[in-house]
Amino acid sequence: MGCKQTKVTPLKQTSPEEALAGKINCPHELYYAKSQLTPRLSGDEILQQLREEGLVPVHQTRGGVAFSVPATECVGSRGKPPRRLEQIPVRCFYTAERRRQKADTFRFNKLVDQVQWKQLDRELKHKAVKDEKKRRLFLKKMMAEHQLQMREEKLKRLDEERAAKKKEEKMSSKK
Structure with a gap:
């Protein structure tokens, strides 16, 4: 009747060299890396991009216009990652x-x-x-x-x- 053991595969974490080369093994590290490496655009740059795409009128009208912009799947969160992901230990990356x-x-x-x-x-x-x-x-x-x-x-x-x-x-x- 013994207890059936399950095989546990160790979590392969990214080494610093792999991270510098852009190779990331774990999904949480990928999410964290995306949120850290993507530069944030200023409000003027975002507005300029929207004007170029034709989503925002070039001249502001009096009453204001509401636009619905569909979000694409490739756009990730640019804010801080969730606390649970911040707390996941990554070897060699903790400072003293x-x-x-x-x-x-x-x-x-x-x-x-x-x-x-x-x-x-x-x-x-x-x-x-x-x-x-x-x-x-x-x-x-x-x-x-x-x-x-x-x-x-x-x-x-x-x-x-x-x-x-x-x-x-x-x-x-x-x-």
Whole structure:
């Protein structure tokens, strides 16, 4: 019945030489490289290109005109890559400063976790003390009620015994 092992192929990361030559192995590295290497055009250059393609009129009209420009598939995102892609480690590309930043972040997160655990422990201990105090008070109350009940029963028995003795005395005095 054993466990079936799956073969895991290691992620082949791009070496610095391959990256300089333009060879990129992983899709996330390709995305990151595209977002970093493409120069951003200024607003005037973009407007000029749109005018040349005939998508924007050369002279601005009074009311303004809305244009719908279909996006082509080859155009990638020119902004920052998503955080999950930024955090993917790529060998040999971390600077010493980035490694220090990551270590500091890790230490800070660890410290925050320790503080949170200590706070949680304090809260649990406080709750346990309160619960124990409630339990003791409840037991005290129950014992007091029990003693009161026992006294009342004893008084009833004494009253009954006295009543019985008085009856006997009355009966004996009548004879």
